Amino acid sequence: MKATKLKILVLLLSLGSIMACNSGSKTESSTTASETPSHLQGQASVEDNESDKNILQVAIGSEAHSTLVVAVQAAQIENILVNAGPLTVFAPVNDAFAALPEGTVDNLLKPENKGDLTTILTRHAAPGSYNMEDLKREASKGRKIYMATGDYLEVVVDGEDVWVAGAKVLASIQTSNGIINVVDKVILP
């Protein structure tokens, strides 16, 4: 979309330059064509193959989270997931999305439902770093997890197992900017 607009701009500018001067003109570029991402994009476009992977990069690399990644892209919240954070993301697996009533996901992915989608995704993110052990500690101290939407979610521990708002935590993954807790359910209000 942006690229299309830029192409039109380029065409207009070329036309302008031809109209403005008919003598041979010197071309000169003051800036280098660097590999660094343009300012038109956010922090998600920073190229860095050396740092530990961030939440977004880990999610993109996880086959079990392809639906979540599509949803994140549709909601255009990539930049939030690469921010300094720290963030804890409860990341439902594809099966969790598939278990929603038929058509729910497709419906949420529609551009006009971007607001709802963003709210649902944001409900899966908590400021701070909470891996499985931290969640157990929170539960043992009777603390709830404060989510980015302002909700407080309850942590339930049974032996080695941990649930957050009814979603079972299957694994905790440390990332450069926080934690991904893989969960088996989408956490709906």
Added chain:
Amino acid sequence: MKKVINRTSVVISVLLAMIIVGCSPNSGSNGALSSSVAERVYVAPGEQDEYYAFLSGGYSGNLTVYGLPSGRMFKEIPVFSQFPTSGYGYSEETKPMFETSHGFVPWDDAHHPDISQTNGELDGRWIFINGNNTPRIARISLSTFETEEIIEVPNSAGNHSSSFVTENTEYVVAGTRFSVPVPQRDMPIDEYKGNFKGALSFISVDPEHGHMDIKFQIIMPGFNYDLSHPGRGKSHGWMFFSTYNTEEANSLQEVNSSQNDKDFIAAINWKVIEEYVNNGGGTKMPAEYAHNVYDESTHMATSTMKKEVLTVNPIDIPGAIYFLPTPKSPHGCDVDPSGEYIIGSGKLSADLTVHSFDKMIAAIEAEKFDGDAYGIPILNYEDVLAGTVRSGGLGPLHTEFDGKGNAYTTFFISSEVVKWELGTWEVLDRQPTYYSVGHLMIPGGNSRKPFGKYVVAMNKITKDRYLPVGPEMEHSAQIYDISGDKMELLYDFPTHGEPHYAAGIPAELLAPKAKKFYKLEDNKHPYAVTTPNEVTIERKGNEVHISMATIRSHFTPDNIEGIKVGDKVYFHITNQEQDFDVPHGFAMIGQNSSELLIMPGQTKSSVWEPKKVGVWPFYCTDFCSALHQEMQGYIRVSPRNSSIALKWSLDGDELN
């Protein structure tokens, strides 16, 4: 998608440039808007500069990193001065960097940066810079952009004729500006003449690690050795040093050092001397000088005091050293990219003197000498002269080259850069500077391969160039486009401290290898913790060592009890992050030191000697994360005779 936008935006800027450049007079005198000048220094948000420029900070003691053509400053690299911003020189690890034979010297006057070379071309491995006041040479990594090594230079004073590297960085040289008694001794000052000596030090650079070692010092006559540059190409193996005060005056030098019509450029065949010392030549002399090395894997510096230096007496090595008469107290001593021309800028002269390397060799082979000075043969001025540039300017100082047969010389008194042609000595162009320019810099401009697109003039006087900020003004710099026949002033920007020389290099040679963070697994610091589970506190008498971890957004531990008044508390803090540009800071109330700014994977330490009973907070000084304000902790300090045991915890869980 990203690539498309990048390419598209470049196309747009090219097209914009076409419109503007193509349709306006190319005089550069009609203001920025009508001449496309603004476009040529404009680096759009998110775009990056074409060149790095490293400007010495002069009396700031440090080195600043700029982008060209934008003139934006990216970093101040602490070198010879304590730097509270990062804790350099305050942290336990970096205090040894300031050790000298005079004790802890936390400041110097940084002058002439020079980038390492291979085959006479910039290789972008290290940058060297000299400390002028307490003679030292520093080596800075161009991957971490941190100072890795400082070596003190004995028998030297006013280490000005430094720190220039030979064609393969075999040596970095350090010539003394002030001659002194060698060895130092108690003697009348007015017995200077004939008794004071000028040491020229050749410091070898280990090709793999860059470690410096003084290979030999040439104990020269008691002149002032001002600047130097290496031979290159055919003159590789020679080093050229300008001298003044060949009068050997010891007072009111501004008059007494200007009596001789000509001083000298000393031509030194270091390869001959190298062979001489490799075969056992030279005299080992007692000396005292510090060698300080920072180890990237331990994140610690160590200081070693060296006790001996190998000295060479010029008269013992015939065929190695000659004097080239050069008019009027030459300052700059610059060698063109071909290695044929040695340019001496007589700072009290209107003209530039250009010596020919080939003629010098011919005169040496013919043994045509005009006497000697302290046993060192003096060549005939006319025999070595290639030409004279009748500049029309006044007060020539320094020359750089564009690699296209042109030279650019600064004139302090007439405040201008003059472009002239090598070989014809014809002046081609001149542009004013604002004001009283010292050095100038073309990236690679003193190597075999200059990148002759821009020249930066570094001025000594600022006056009205910027909004006034009281009596003390930062110095001004101007950047000129030199890609055309005429120089064009593009932009004017303030610099930090007093930039003397600078060194520039294409961004593509450095940016891809710039380090992003330190790997925790490589951290060999004795108090490093590579996971927060390893944190510990150890008491040894009244010394307490706290190994602490930081990760967004807390310290582990963050509650500590059992510290007592009179303790000497060492905080050893390891940043657990492995993510580019996520430092954590550490500051403790009442600490008689600076903060620590700890890069990902790094360990830094500071000392706190609590004097008051109470509960005292510490916190992270870097806005590291959304929960940065929460990143803090407390230390309970009990009376000296307290029996409270050491205890440390996080979130109420004891960790010991």
